[in-house]
Structure formats: C-alpha cells, structure tokens
Amino acid sequence: MKALLGDSPDIVYRSARLGGIESWFIYVEGMADPRPLLEAIHFDSMLVEDKLDPQQVYTHLKQPTIASGYLSEQQELRQVVHLLLTGFTVIFLEGMTSTLCVDTNNLKTRDVQEPASEAVVRGPREGFTESLSDNLALVRRRIKSPSVRVNAFTLGTATRTDTAIMYLEDKVDHEVLKELRRRLQQMKLEKVLESNYIEEMIQDQQYSPFPTVCNSERPDTISANLLEGRIAIFVDGTPFVLIVPALFTQFFQSAEDYNQRGDFGSLVRLLRYFCFAISLLTPSFFIAITTFHQEMIPTNLLMSLIGQREGIPFPAFVEALVMEVTFEILREAGIRLPKSVGQSVSIVGTIVIGQAAVEAGFVSAAMVIVVALTAIANFALPAFNLAISIRLLRFGMMAIAASFGLYGLIIALIMLALHLCQLESLGVPYMTSLAPFRLKFQKDTLVRLTQPMVKRLQHKGGEDQ
C-alpha cells in the first residue's frame, strides 16, 4: 500500500491486534473520521480474546461497522485505493485476501446557503453546496416521486470525480438520455473539477458563442426542469448543476418568473428579450447610423449629436471600442478585487472614465450613454453564460457596423439567426418552440401564462408537453 500511495503524512496507518490477529487500519486524515468505528471495535469484548482464526475475526468485524453505514468488501487493490481516497477506512487482516472498507466519510461541507449567482426576491433561499449527496437530497426533497432516477458515474481518470445524472423515468425523452449516456461514457478526461469540464465535452458544437448546456445552483430550478423532462448532471465539488437539453428561450427564464404573478412574470421576461437586443446591438447600431445613415437620425437629435462630437479626435468605432474595452476591464477588475476595494474601483470607473473622458473631449457623452446602457442591459439577463456570449458577439457586430453600416448589421443578424437555428442541444433543436414553431410551447416562451390559463387551454383540447 505504502508503495502505491507514497509516504504522505495525511494517510494514517494504524496497526492493532484483534483476536490475536495482526490487523491494519488505513484512512486519510481529514477526509475520514474512523473514531466511532474504532470505538465500537475497541469495546467489542470478543475481539479482546486471543487465538481466533482470521475468518472469524473478519466475519465478526462486520458487526460493529453497521454503525458506520456503508460497508464494502474488496479484493482488488485498485478499488481499495479508490475507496480509501474517497474517505473510507480500510481494514486489512493478516491472512485474509479480502479487505473491509467502511464508509467513515467525514468531509467538511459548506452549509446550504442562498445561491450567490441567482438571487430572487421571492422564492426558496436554498442553493446547492459542493457535496454531491446533499445536492441530490435537496432535489429529492422537492420531487417525492418514485420515478426519480439517479445514475452515478465516476469521471476523470485522475480526479475520479463522482457525478450523477438525475431524471424522471416517466417524463424524460429516452433518446436524449441514451445520447447523453453515450457522450458521458465516450469522453476521456483527466480531470473533472467543475461541471464546466463536462459541459465542454458534451455540448453539440464546439465553435458557437451560444451555450447549449444550461446550469443552475437552485434546487427549485433543477426540480422544475426535471419535471419538464430534462436531465440534470450533478458533479461532486461544485454547486453548479447542468441541465440538458437546453433551449435558447430557457436562458431568458428565471425562477422568479414562476414565483411572482403571471402577468408581471411575462412582462419581465419580455423585458429580458428586449435587453438581449439592446445589449447586442446598441453600440453597433449607433456606429452604423452615425457614420453611414445620418439621414435616419431626427434632425434635432442630429444637431445635438453633432455638437457633442465636435472636437472628438477618434472615429465613432474607435470611440465605442475604447469605451467598451474600458468597461470590460473595470468589470473584470471589480470581480477580482475584495469587496472593500471594489467600491473604489467603481468610483474611479464612473468619475474618471465617464465624466473626465467626456470633459476632456476624448469621447462624446452620447457614446458613454450607449456603452452604459449596453452594460446594464447585459446585467439584466438571468443567465450569465448567455450574457458572456452577447459580450463576445457585440464586438464583432461593432466591427461589421463600422465597415458596412446597417447593411452589414442586417446580414450579420441573418447569419446569427441561421446559426441559432442550426444549433442543437443533445439532438434537440436549440430554437425549439420558436423555430420549429410549437404553438403549445407558447404558454411559457415569450410570456408565462398563469396556471389556470394553462389548465383551461389543456381542457380545450391542447395537449400538454
């Protein structure tokens, strides 16, 4: 064993004589807490006796281990090491080829806390933790249905990370499930430290700015998705759970939509689609109309814009690019810095970059408004991964607008629409419900109808799902 694991001080080897048989207890300190097990063995009167044969001791040892729950008997060294490294205590007995592996896992896990990335005004405050079993339990608690299925995998040749997929047997699309299993088994990964390692391997298209796998750290979101027939992928060590298949419209939905009144939820959701457009197009549209299509601007607005631009040394594209890049730098810096310093960065950002740049005449005030609006609209999107893809696309759009004007912008949008329509998430078209259009999905696509309205529709002959 020592040869295999090296001489690490956190691996504890303890020897004891049980029933006159030389035995070894091996566990990893910090990961395993073998004390209850050792106590139970210590107080076992029978093992104090001498002269028992190994088989007797082995059988007898199974008794006290009940207190620790899971017990596994292993003959193969590789398996034994794997169990040892996941927090088991391994007991070797002299003269026995089989070992007893007792689950004494005592990993420190974080308490269930409010999810940081998906806060809601109304709704459960629970978020996933880093522990796989806790996460599974959080979802189980919400869906007490016997059709909940969990399949466990171990992924990563080096990390041997525990992962699990969860789905509802009676709702899931079995084609998709088969495809997901195939992809999970095919991938050859050395390490799985976060769910994104898996996301990158199972997504349909490597070269697309759009995410085709959704993630959430909210048990209620995951539960709702499971009930809609999706599959959740849990990875040990991260609170972010993946959901497949993911649709484009899904990235505009937030748990909040369902926890607030339906009309309000619909309004907010429409607002998000609007923000998507603003965030993607405002700077490029501004560049296009101010450098190519001045006749489109209302005369009075043009007068004001011309007055502002007077004396600005850069072309509109460079102006926009500089401001956008500055904003991205500020945002990136703001994430890294501790909270107390972060505030001063934002002050420097607003005053120095915003006000001073305009006063110095480097950029026009209109451009600052455009960039600020773009940035804020970007934050209004609930899905961070979609927001990133818009940030990427925005720069491309700006470059196209600067060379071809609105003409180029429209062509770029058409190409974007084509790309979105050919994307798939585990074989399911990415734009499902919009293209291909599905009337029955419209109750929860652009707007969210209330439960009674959905009921009434179903009653009138519209089928569910």
Next chain:
Amino acid sequence: MIFRRSILLLLILSLLVLPGCWSRSELNELAVIVALGIDKYEKGYMVTAQVVNPSEIGLQRGSVGASPVIVYSAPGHTIPDALQRILSQAPRKLYLSHLRVLVFGEEIARAGLSDVLDYISRNSELRTDFYLAVAQGTEAADVLQVLTPFEHIPANSLYSSILISNKQWAATGKVTLQQFVTELGREGANPIMSGVEIIGDKQQGQTVNNLHSVRPKALLRHAGLALFRGDKLVGWADETTSKSINYLLKDVHTTVGYVKCPKHKDGIIGVSINQSSAQIHVKINKEGEPEFWVDFQIDADLEAVQCAIDLTQEESFRLIEIELKDVMRSITMRSINTIREKYSTDVFGFGEVLHRKYPKQWNKYRDHWPDKFRQVKITIDPHVSLRRIGSIVQPLRREVHE
C-alpha cells in the same frame, strides 16, 4: 487543415478592412445644410446654403458668441454646379439630407421652378419632408442670412413656425416638395407655396447682435400664400384670401374669425373654428355648362363677445350662426373671384373636380381652363354649428349695463 482554415479566416477578416468603409463619414466631417436658397443669377443660379456651425449648438460648449449657422453662396449653371463651388469655401462635405426649408427668390419663382425642382426631386440624398417657401419681394439669400432668436438655427425656426402657424392660424401654407410636384402634375389645379418676408432691418439681422436685443432688429414673417400658374409665380394672396384657399383645400386645423353682432350692430363676436370641411361639387346644367357648389361644414366656438347680446336665448345662437354663414359665403366668394379674375389661376382644384366627374366634357376645357374658370358659376353653401360658449354665459358688457 488548420492552415487552410486560418487563411480563410484571414480572408474574411480582411473583408472588414479592405472595402475602405465606402460612403462612411463621421459626424464631424459633415457640413449639415439646413436651408437652401435659390436665386436667379445671370444665366444660371445663385445657390445659398445655410450650414450648421457644430461648435455653437452643443449644450456645454459654444457661447463664444459666434453665429450658430454659416451661410455660403456660389453661382453655377446648375444647382449641383453651384454646390460644388460652395465646397471650395466650406471645410467639410456638404450634407443635404437634413434640409428643413428650401427658399426661392421671388424673381426665380416668377420665371418658373420646374428646372430647379428637377434636381431637388432627382437627388436621392434629399428627403422629401422639407417645406418650400418663396421670399416675398427679396432674394432667398437675404432670408437665409437673418439670425433668429429663440430657436438658434434659423432654418429650424422657419420650419417650426411654418408648421405651427399652419396648424393654429390657417393663413399660411405648409407645402412640401412632394405636394408641390404632385400639384404641378395635376390637370385642373395649380400649386401654392408659403411666402416668407423679412421685417425690420436686413443688415442688422445678419449679425449676432440680432440675438442680443429683446426686440430683434429683424424677423422672418410668413406672408400669405404664393399663387402659381403652372410652375410660375403669378401673385400673392392676402390674409383673408389665404384663409379661404386653405378652407377649400381642407388644410384648416384651427383658426379664429369674427362676425358682426346680430341685433346689436355696434359690437362684434370673435369665434374660433375647430373643425372644418369643404367639398367641391360639380354638375352640368341645362346649357351644358359646368356649375360648381361648395359644401362647407364648420364647427365654431364663441371666444370673445364684444356686444350686449342675450346669450340665454337660443334665438341668439341661431342668429350668430346665420351671421357666420353670411360672412363665410361672402369672404369665400370674394377670394375666389379675386384669384380667378386677377391671376386667372385655379389653386382650389375646381378644374380637377370637373375632370374627375366628367372626363369627356373636360376635354373641351382642358386647353383654356383658366379662362373658362373666370366665367363658371360657383355657389357657396356653408353649414355652421356653434358648439361651445366658454366658461361664462352672458357677455360682460351686458352685466355692466344692468
């Protein structure tokens, strides 16, 4: 494979740069022309352009005291020719899309505008929503050089006062290029155009000083309507005549008028007209001659009662309505007669009504319609309804008497 892909990517990316940003121009490379004036000059035209001075119109900057607009003039055989010459004076590219008003000198308007309008209609950079005006008794160049207080850019001032006064007063015209050219092509109708004149000191109006006094030294005023026969200016309509024209062209939104007070002949009553419609009808009478009648429908409100009429009696309102009808009839008739006799032009479109209803008979008159128009019988048939009398009932003058 990767090599070929990156070559492809490089080619696509170079597409962004290589086209050279055709037709691109930054806002601060443009000289935005807001008003264009066209005058006669020897054999060609003298074109005057009012260009926005960008550093003076921004909110924070400016107030150096410089003029908000700059005026350039150049002669040329054609308008584009003259514009080219202006380019040698102006430091930036001339931009015509935001033209607000196009002013013609009286001289060139009398000579005919079709050659000028050809360029204006042909140029794709121009929008068609700007207003046309004729400078009364002066050159367009002079009109464009008057600085207006209140609205910094004179062209904007002209534009919005044409818009507002047409809406509120009805004695001025609002004619866009589109309307004028359409009217020009119609048979049996002649176009009109707004008139603009300078009141006050022309020289003083050209300096920034004009903006500094409480009562500006020079102002631009709309002066009636310019009457055209074909593309040639034939004369000017005064205030009452302009109003009548607008009534018949259904271009009255609100306006005010007054009538003599029935029974109490010493006073007058002021009314405002809120709704009006006019419909020209035609029939061929027994002698085979066309006969026109105009259906007028007017909604009026009492605005100012300057006599001692008893407004508690329903009878009074009937009398006021009758009085209003008479006034409408006589004023309109007088205006029509003035125009057809003095200028022999049909700006109302009587001929067009005849053309539409009796296309065969029209052929008889087509070639000499203006002369025929002088002789045809026209009757006016007004319908007036008084709607509101305001916050008080009896006239104040009446209360003083009692």
